[in-house]
Amino acid sequence: MFSISKIFTAAVIASSFLVGNAVAQPRPTKSVSPFVAQLIEYRTPLAYSTVIERLDAQVNKTGALTFVTKFRAAKTREEQRSLIADITQGRNFLYFSEANHQKWLDIYFPDVSHPGGTIYTLGNPTFAADIIPLDYSTSINIPLRFMILEQVDRSGTRIMYHQPSSIFAPFNKRDRQLQTYIKSLDTGFADLFEGIIGY
Numbered sequence: 106m107f108s109i110s111k112i113f114t115a116a117v118i119a120s121s122f123l124v125g126n127a128v129a130q131p132r133p134t135k136s137v138s139p140f141v142a143q144l145i146e147y148r149t150p151l152a153y154s155t156v157i158e159r160l161d162a163q164v165n166k167t168g169a170l171t172f173v174t175k176f177r178a179a180k181t182r183e184e185q186r187s188l189i190a191d192i193t194q195g196r197n198f199l200y201f202s203e204a205n206h207q208k209w210l211d212i213y214f215p216d217v218s219h220p221g222g223t224i225y226t227l228g229n230p231t232f233a234a235d236i237i238p239l240d241y242s243t244s245i246n247i248p249l250r251f252m253i254l255e256q257v258d259r260s261g262t263r264i265m266y267h268q269p270s271s272i273f274a275p276f277n278k279r280d281r282q283l284q285t286y287i288k289s290l291d292t293g294f295a296d297l298f299e300g301i302i303g304y
């Protein structure tokens with residue numbers, strides 16, 4: 106199919122010949138790779154505020170709030186590792202950021218009472234240091250994200266995320282070590298949420 110951009114590119118290449126610049130640049134490429142992701146969802150009768158409170162404790166939100174600034178300023182690996190160890194205290198993940206959709210929706214639609222809904226990102230750079238060098242493309246999923254959602258009728262809370270091993274599936278399938286690290290993220294997520302809701 107002819108597209109405007111192809112015709113335009115052809116014109117640019119032709120004109121570069123005309124001005125005596127015969128070096129044709131390689132064409133840009135695009136690839137599309139479908140993959141099947143698994144959506145994991147836990148439901149609990151626990152109140153949204155209780156789930157958030159337990160989660161924030163598990164990922165040490167308070168301690169982690171200044172993490173990014175300190176981590177950027179760290180000058181050595183030892184410094185980086187000690188910042189992480191100080192926040193995680195043996196737990197797997199630490200808090201990075203959140204997007205609270207209830208807050209802005211309550212302002213945008215002031216007459217509606219919205220259920221709680223927060224997207225968190227969390228991770229652990231010591232895990233990422235194992236994973237990323239094995240395939241830099243894996244970084245698209247790092248840090249990991251998940252959602253805590255209050256039931257619309259306030260009867261409880263849902264926790265939703267994409268199974269890490271499923272969203273990392275397009276990357277370096279033959280690397281056993283990478284697969285092992287990524288499987289441990291599945292376990293880490295399950296342990297975190299199952300601990301919080303007592304599954």
Ligand SMILES: *[C@@H]1O[C@H](CO)[C@@H](O)[C@H](O)[C@H]1NC(C)=O
Pocket residue numbers: 165167168169191192193194
């Ligand atoms: C949370 O992180 C801070 C470091 O910012 C640390 O001092 C504190 O002990 C951590 N708390 C827990 C419960 O791990």
